[in-house]
Amino acid sequence: MWDSIIVQALRYMVYGPPYYENISYNTRVSLQYLIPAFLIMLLVNRKTSGLYRGYGILQVIRGVSRKRMILLLYARLVGQVLKYLGLYYLGIVIFTSVLYIGGNNILPEEFKEVVLQTDGSLFGGNLIMATLMYITVYVVIALALSFAEHFVSDKTAYVILITVVFVMMELDNLIVVTGLPKWLHYILIYNFAYGLRNGIYGEGSVVTEMMVLSVTILVIVVGSVRLYSKKDLV
Amino acid sequence: MIVIDNVSKTLKGNKVLDHIDYVFEEGKIYGLFGRNGCGKTMFLRMIAGLIIPDEGTVTIDGKVLHKNISFPESTGIVIEHMEMLPEYSAYDNLKILAKINKIVNDEDIIKVMQDVGLDPYSKKKVRKYSLGMKQRLNIAQAIFENQKIILLDEPTNAIDEDGIQLIYEKLKELRADGATIIMATHNKEDIEELCDEIIRIDGGRIVNE
Numbered sequence: 001m002w003d004s005i006i007v008q009a010l011r012y013m014v015y016g017p018p019y020y021e022n023i024s025y026n027t028r029v030s031l032q033y034l035i036p037a038f039l040i041m042l043l044v045n046r047k048t049s050g051l052y053r054g055y056g057i058l059q060v061i062r063g064v065s066r067k068r069m070i071l072l073l074y075a076r077l078v079g080q081v082l083k084y085l086g087l088y089y090l091g092i093v094i095f096t097s098v099l100y101i102g103g104n105n106i107l108p109e110e111f112k113e114v115v116l117q118t119d120g121s122l123f124g125g126n127l128i129m130a131t132l133m134y135i136t137v138y139v140v141i142a143l144a145l146s147f148a149e150h151f152v153s154d155k156t157a158y159v160i161l162i163t164v165v166f167v168m169m170e171l172d173n174l175i176v177v178t179g180l181p182k183w184l185h186y187i188l189i190y191n192f193a194y195g196l197r198n199g200i201y202g203e204g205s206v207v208t209e210m211m212v213l214s215v216t217i218l219v220i221v222v223g224s225v226r227l228y229s230k231k232d233l234v
Numbered sequence: 235m236i237v238i239d240n241v242s243k244t245l246k247g248n249k250v251l252d253h254i255d256y257v258f259e260e261g262k263i264y265g266l267f268g269r270n271g272c273g274k275t276m277f278l279r280m281i282a283g284l285i286i287p288d289e290g291t292v293t294i295d296g297k298v299l300h301k302n303i304s305f306p307e308s309t310g311i312v313i314e315h316m317e318m319l320p321e322y323s324a325y326d327n328l329k330i331l332a333k334i335n336k337i338v339n340d341e342d343i344i345k346v347m348q349d350v351g352l353d354p355y356s357k358k359k360v361r362k363y364s365l366g367m368k369q370r371l372n373i374a375q376a377i378f379e380n381q382k383i384i385l386l387d388e389p390t391n392a393i394d395e396d397g398i399q400l401i402y403e404k405l406k407e408l409r410a411d412g413a414t415i416i417m418a419t420h421n422k423e424d425i426e427e428l429c430d431e432i433i434r435i436d437g438g439r440i441v442n443e
Contacts, residue, residue, distance in 0.1 A: 055318065057284060058311075061311055063335065232284065
């Protein structure tokens with residue numbers, strides 16, 4: 001039972017929470033898309049701005065390379081994202097265990113799982129790829145937040161990124177509903193995190209999505225190194 | 235020797251430094267004096283290499299900042315809102331900083347902490363420090379590697395009278411060892427007690443010496 005719970009929890013994380021008729025669309029959207037993004041961004045907020053004052057200055061003044069500082073910061077950010085996603089996943093494992101107490105689904109009959117529409121397994125390519133996409137997108141979101149902190153205050157960067165995430169999610173819905181150009185999907189990168197929205201089961205190509213994510217990471221890292229190397233520390 | 239040659243800097247449309255020329259010699263304490271926002275802090279940051287001048291040059295011991303060197307070697311700085319690592323003790327904070335250049339040992343750290351009135355054996359985390367203790371720690375990190383250039387922005391802020399006397403004694407000792415100390419302050423007592431030269435700044439310019 002435990003291995004099925006572990007796999008099932010992973011499915012909930014990357015494909016979406018259990019579907020239940022009485023749960024409204026907004027609740028589902030909040031649970032699946034918004035809350036994880038908001039929490040992770042909250043936890044990795046204020047990292048870049050720390051380089052511009054306080055301890056960052058103490059390192060620069062002692063000759064630590066600014067390039068090295070940015071690269072180390074980003075390595076730590078990736079570590080933090082992995083840690084927080086790991087904790088989030090643990091929470092979902094507990095939730096899934098509660099759903100399946102005694103090996104039975106304890107929710108009412110009408111409870112259906114959207115994940116049953118998928119055929120992935122822990123060792124199948126789909127679930128592994130979906131998990132990799134999920135993690136990569138959150139790394140990109142954390143790096144993007146950090147990049148924004150080069151230009152605006154921590155709080156403003158946070159609000160901007162929340163808005164961007166929300167708009168990306170809603171626009172992706174519109175592509176399906178209103179027939180907006182499909183290439184738009186490839187700039188709405190937050191949607192790549194979710195198995196039913198990215199190329200695994202949804203529209204688009206996973207390879208193209210992964211390339212977009214990789215290029216975005218590269219642009220952010222190179223851009224940050226160049227910016228921080230030349231910017232005034234005021 | 236620090237040579238400031240015709241340096242100007244504009245930030246967000248405000249000219250914070252306006253054609254400044256000055257020569258700072260070793261073994262002296264300089265006091266930067268002026269109203270809030272007159273450019274004292276920017277002047278200190280420019281010497282530290284934290285801001286890049288739009289015009290002019292800063293030359294330190296014959297090396298031009300941002301051309302021959304990207305930061306002045308052997309510099310200590312105390313600026314407003316300095317943040318040490320809050321979850322570590324003061325001693326651990328200094329020890330972590332000491333690992334960057336590896337020029338001081340544990341005894342040196344202990345001695346400097348005692349000089350500024352901090353207990354080197356205390357396990358208290360920095361986040362639990364009072365403002366005055368944080369400021370003493372800031373001063374300790376600026377001087378504990380026997381820096382040759384020491385830049386201090388309002389160094390005696392929040393420090394009690396006993397602490398101020400300890401800081402004065404330490405700064406005099408560093409001056410005697412040949413350090414160049416440049417201190418921005420509003421406190422006339424700092425100026426009278428310590429400074430060999432006073433530089434009055436107004437609107438980003440040196441208005442008299």
